Amino acid sequence: MREFELTRRRILAGVGGIGLASATAGLGTSAYFSDTETVESNEIRAGEVDLYVDYETAVSQDGVTTGSTTNDGTIDGDGTATGEYVINDLTPGDSGSLQFSPKIVDNPGWLWIGSTVGVTDYENGQTEPEGDVDGSDAGSLGNVPSGAGAGELSAVLQVDVSYCTESGGVIHEFQNPADYTLADLFKELESGFLLDGDATTTGTDAYPSSPDSSTQNGPCLCIEWEVPTDVGNEIQSDGVAFGLTFAAYQTRNNPAPQNPFADATVLPGDAIQSAVDDASAGDVVSVFGGTFGDGSDYTEAIDVDTPLTLARASAERPVVEHSNGSTVDVQADDVTVDGFEIRNPGTQGSGDPTDYAGTVGIDVSSGSENVCLQHNVLADIGTGDDDANPIGILASDGTSGITIYGNELRNLEGTDEDEGAVQAILVNESGTQITDATVRGNTITGLLDTRSTVAVRFNGDVSGVIDGNEISDLNTEGTIPGSGGAPGGFTQVISLAQGGGSATGPSNVTIRENTISDVETTTSDNFAPPFHVVVGSSTDGSTVTIESNEFSGDSQDDEVYVGDGTGSLDLSAVLATNSFTPAGTISGTRIERS
Known part of the structure; x- marks a missing residue:
């Protein structure tokens, strides 16, 4: 036949x-x-x-x-x-x-x-x-x-x-x-x-x-x-x-399903990288997980340097686990990564505590525009290396038009050995403006560090939308490396900051319909309480909109719902157009938990 x-x-x-x-x-x-x-x-x-x-x-x-x-x-x-x-x-x-x-x-x-x-x-x-x-x-x-x-x-x-x-x-x-x-x-x-x-x-x-x-x-x-x-x-x-x-x-005589909508189909036991290397611009690479093929996880790092779509083929999510650097590195415009489970525990132990982007789930390299990362699970980033400085998704210079949608980021962990922060999503400009960044509909939970923890950070000259995300269970506990035991840093859920490589902060940012809860900084005498939203002093606060968010405080901690380092936010309007439980009150340039 x-x-x-x-x-x-x-x-x-x-x-x-x-x-x-x-x-x-x-x-x-x-x-x-x-x-x-x-x-x-x-x-x-x-x-x-x-x-x-x-x-x-x-x-x-x-x-x-x-x-x-x-x-x-x-x-x-x-x-x-x-x-x-x-x-x-x-x-x-x-x-x-x-x-x-x-x-x-x-x-x-x-x-x-x-x-x-x-x-x-x-x-x-x-x-x-x-x-x-x-x-x-x-x-x-x-x-x-x-x-x-x-x-x-x-x-x-x-x-x-x-x-x-x-x-x-x-x-x-x-x-x-x-x-x-x-x-x-x-x-x-x-x-x-x-x-x-x-x-x-x-x-x-x-x-x-x-x-x-x-x-x-x-x-x-x-x-x-x-x-x-x-x-x-x-x-x-x-x-x-x-x-x-x-x-x-x-199915008879076709035990391995081939995707008729794709240019290449990959099954467990095959190499995703080989299919990516053979792809032309605009191709679709369809990847099976679960019990198809030999049923194994993928253990290779993936470098995507061609505009293409890399997507799961069925409900069984393909698992890609690497142990150092970046699990997926995007180096082209118009790339979509859809439906994977991506892990990077960093167990090779080669992390550098001074490398603030040490162990990364998905790294969108500088200049890669209109990239879409959607419906992925990023888990267990940095859990196996004390020096990891883990980041779930990193988008660097000039990555305008990036869309980070519907992903689940969980279990990112740092220690007092690393010198950076645990960051679920970092959009980081350091010389080339990033416009139209969209972070929408993601679930972020289980971030822990002894120095500092951030769920979503726009660093530098970045504009865009942070919309409809569910963020919970962030904690910072421990001491600052090399300090002789000084308490750790901070917990920030959403941060708009200048960043070390930029001359300015974000502008034209909308933060709306996010749900934030269970935010802690449990080490005593930390130099800052946990912040739900922090607007740094170099941000153009007059172009920042914060509306229709749900902020839930932890009764055990002092908390700042919104901190305005610019002095130009209308905190009364923010208080009126968002939900705070317990209630929030304005104190100087902050909305604090009552």
């Missing part, structure tokens, strides 16, 4: 052109599902693999009649199937769902979902209220989508993805981050994802076969969407279109 190969250019079943439109009253755009697959004789033989995808759509608009249309149908691989999904007068609070029910007839198969076209936002012109808050006017008001690339709808439509039954009951939710958007989902789907044939067990199984196109033996896929009620006028008249593709091939 001959094996066949699926590539990014041989997609078996497609769903294309799904659209939702946000409009003023009475204005909407049509949206279609379509299957335009072409099956060639040398790719699939009759009776071996036949993929059907049923779909159902729904919308809820608070009982208001808007003329929106939902539809159901089947993509059967025998031509083009279309089903209209029209959402008129989309407003904050509206919601809906899409359900896909795949069936592989005759043989079980590896079933993939991905997107070869991604998301396209349409501005569709602007109403007067939208023009007041959004300067990206493009296209024109009307029934035909226009102004491609200028709309905002995909970035505000929140989605939840789950495995579900035919009747829509949830079997197992995906790891949907808080405030997960349509744009976030399709960013991940660009690299393809292997669907699980049995969502009730651990691991990833092949998708079961069905005897015919009507019998559902595997789990369905449900995508629920909602427009948040707090969305403003910036989405008026906007529209969005996106395309989904399902692809399947038989």
Whole structure:
């Protein structure tokens, strides 16, 4: 029996052109599902693999009649199937769902979902209220989508993805981050994802076969969407279109699944670096973890010097553990690293206590712009070396446009042997400005040092957003190296500072919707109490916004919720627009725990 190969250019079943439109009253755009697959004789033989995808759509608009249309149908691989999904007068609070029910007839198969076209936002012109808050006017008001690339709808439509039954009951939710958007989902789907044939067990199984196109033996896929009620006028008249593709091939004679949306697939036991070295600009390298291949972890450092996407292939997260320096080193623009578990205990013992960037999880080298680090776990950084000076993610000079989104950073540990700080995320300018840095939706916990501990630090001439992160369990305890026993330094959750290699501090920074708790500096007589947010004296405080954060104090410690070294923050406004438990009070240039 001959094996066949699926590539990014041989997609078996497609769903294309799904659209939702946000409009003023009475204005909407049509949206279609379509299957335009072409099956060639040398790719699939009759009776071996036949993929059907049923779909159902729904919308809820608070009982208001808007003329929106939902539809159901089947993509059967025998031509083009279309089903209209029209959402008129989309407003904050509206919601809906899409359900896909795949069936592989005759043989079980590896079933993939991905997107070869991604998301396209349409501005569709602007109403007067939208023009007041959004300067990206493009296209024109009307029934035909226009102004491609200028709309905002995909970035505000929140989605939840789950495995579900035919009747829509949830079997197992995906790891949907808080405030997960349509744009976030399709960013991940660009690299393809292997669907699980049995969502009730651990691991990833092949998708079961069905005897015919009507019998559902595997789990369905449900995508629920909602427009948040707090969305403003910036989405008026906007529209969005996106395309989904399902692809399947038989498991028989194909025990190692190959990702049809990727240019290279790596399994445990193979070398990630070899695939990266062979890649061309724009390629996707898909990496399996867990029980695939020989089931081992990856132990090599990874150097990425080509613009590419490096992403996990399934729910089983690939583990990459190195023992010195940086586990992943990014040295190119437009790189995405998505879905790995990255460790660096530093057990080789070669750390230098004076090297403030000694042991690093992901290092984004100077000048590497528009890098995206998302949905990774960075754990056990520096736990095996007293001299480690551990940093989870380090972005150096000129790394403008960096996005650090939806990662989990946990268990970073230093000692009184090192001379730097434990830092989960450090964006560090030392000569070339860093603009548009985004640190969003990360979970940071379990940071411990005897000198100083920082969760997120913008050093030098950096601008950007620190948004929606959950940060807890930070502690500094011990003595300063070489001091003869003097107490340790400080604990700072979010720090805006000048940094040793910069001539200035950050500016144009927004800190919002972060949740901060369990922050300590337990060594007695430390020279500073723990700070939740510290705005250093070289920061342009007049351009810093701190709003909608939740600060929770520890009753055992003196704590500073917000410290303003610039004297230009409006602390009364900060006190009024954030939540403090226990209450905060203004004392000079600080908001302190009462």
